[in-house]
Amino acid sequence: MDDKAPDRVTTISDVARLAGVSTATVSRTLSNPAIVSERARKAVLAAIDRTGYSANVSARNLRRRQAGGVLALAPNLANPFFSEILAGMSDVLGDHDMNLIVADTRIGERGRRRLVDYADRSRADGLLVLDGQIDRALVDRPNCPPVVQVCEIVAGLDAPRVVADNAGGAASAIAHLAGRGHTRIGRLSGPAGNSLTRGRDAGFRRAIAAAGLQVPAAAVVAGDFSFAAGRRAAAHLLALPDRPTAIFCDNDEMACGLLSGLHHAGVRIPRDIAVVGFDDIEMSRHLTPALTTVRQPRRRIGREAARMLLDLLAGGAARTEIMVPTELVLRDSA
């Protein structure tokens, strides 16, 4: 405010001079106030207040040999499923004075090279990988920062992870349907290799068996998590000789497409066919009928992942896997 050179940002030396101490004391006042005398501390804080000083992050990070931030790699940022996970990460990281920077992994070859630049020790202290399809070479590089996998698992990558209880969630959905008397329960699955698909598949089969039922092979359709896949599945399922009376979908987006396809074909839901989804995305509660689905606590998943990464960075022998429970949300579609 009342400085001589108004165009220069105030530095630690300005504060030191004003407070009549050395820069070391200013630095210590900020990072470890307990070890400076009360006299000095007061003088420094007053000077900081006067000047509006705030430390230059580049200089600090350079000296501390850290990046002060974490990189999250997500496919398709525009997908609202991820934004709440990212918000959870941001909560925790912010409390530890860490940035969250977010990069989209599905952006062609030009972008791929950029990713390698980003996933660099000087830019990111750690990586939060939300995309199971990521190129393994990216994270196997010699100087790649520590990685935590979130939700999806990269095939063969042995890094710590935070995942939802996919099997348990699927099982609870099936148990619910079986309890309502359904005996022919179909499934609209995700792509085959995917770790989410595998988990949900396991829960599906386990629960079907536990209810003393059989998996109706023809009514198990492979999708790709997209709305369009749900539309296609509707046509396919309606053409079956032995229609299922309930369908479990591996995610809400497909369930949404399925609902739409069935609706256009004049099928009444849930009377003719019951539908259950997975994820509980925003849209699901607004559909007509509102979608019964398995909720993933996304914000919590983000928080756990961020905490796990921070532990890892602090050198703590972090747990290698955290499984977050899911919850069946009963609405109108089943």
Added chain:
Amino acid sequence: MDDKAPDRVTTISDVARLAGVSTATVSRTLSNPAIVSERARKAVLAAIDRTGYSANVSARNLRRRQAGGVLALAPNLANPFFSEILAGMSDVLGDHDMNLIVADTRIGERGRRRLVDYADRSRADGLLVLDGQIDRALVDRPNCPPVVQVCEIVAGLDAPRVVADNAGGAASAIAHLAGRGHTRIGRLSGPAGNSLTRGRDAGFRRAIAAAGLQVPAAAVVAGDFSFAAGRRAAAHLLALPDRPTAIFCDNDEMACGLLSGLHHAGVRIPRDIAVVGFDDIEMSRHLTPALTTVRQPRRRIGREAARMLLDLLAGGAARTEIMVPTELVLRDSA
């Protein structure tokens, strides 16, 4: 790879030694290859290739007195409306080797103080403000980086801006409805002070007048952009003695709630009442009936905003306002 000390990240000196040149030459090879001899350039590039060197960003930014990134301030990151705008920004910034870091503005007092930390010259070279409700003190601070406003305008803040053609979009929606023979056209608006509300209101009134109609005062309801506001508005509008036959909503989320409320009351859409929204969010095309709405080209808005900020930072006398055209998307609800 074949280094002596495998635990230390390679620096510019390592590369220089390996290539048999000075660090200055290495630096020049990377930032301005034309001024180094071909011999030196080849040696340096080979050394970089061997070591997998990449420059430390903190050191570079410290020396260049820049932050290497831009901060975007958005309310509610979980809202998918923003993610595509952010993705557009990220496209452009990435091409200029700039980070995009994103902060949520609606996170209580604790978060507010954190924002002030973030909106700092050493962390961000510029600010992209997507929230019209932001505290003006934040951007009026003496050493706040340059600002570009996006979509919403902060009351009384005279910074360059990128906005959608809100008036034009609303007008085209009304013109469409009037063209289909509607004469009692209601409106579900956003909150009163909001710049989006004002723009859409202007277009609404202009087009109503142009069609030779009157604004049915009782059928203009103030909402708050939320789904719940749409539900409430449905009840209100149905209770009117002189029901409108069409309703223009200031955003899709409210239109969505309105649709849901009307549907539950047994109103057939668009036969009994036509509904038009604004924004074209993801969900809108998936509703039953699919929502007719005014599309904002969100990715483009993001790109334009980022470009404008970069111009501003480069010292270019950037234009002070860019207005991006909107487009009426005809679907089933009108």
Added chain:
DNA sequence: GCCGCGCATGTAATCGGTTGCACCAGCGTA
């Protein structure tokens, strides 16, 4: 043969904090 010019390169200062080490004052103990 000498001078001047321009190109390629190296030297070293610099960016702004952080922190190991040295120092000093003050006090208690031998």
Added chain:
DNA sequence: TACGCTGGTGCAACCGATTACATGCGCGGC
């Protein structure tokens, strides 16, 4: 009185890149 210890502080090296300035070399013109 001498010695050791402890808490508080300052000095200066350091983090790793960028870049102003200096240097050296080769070449053409006089």
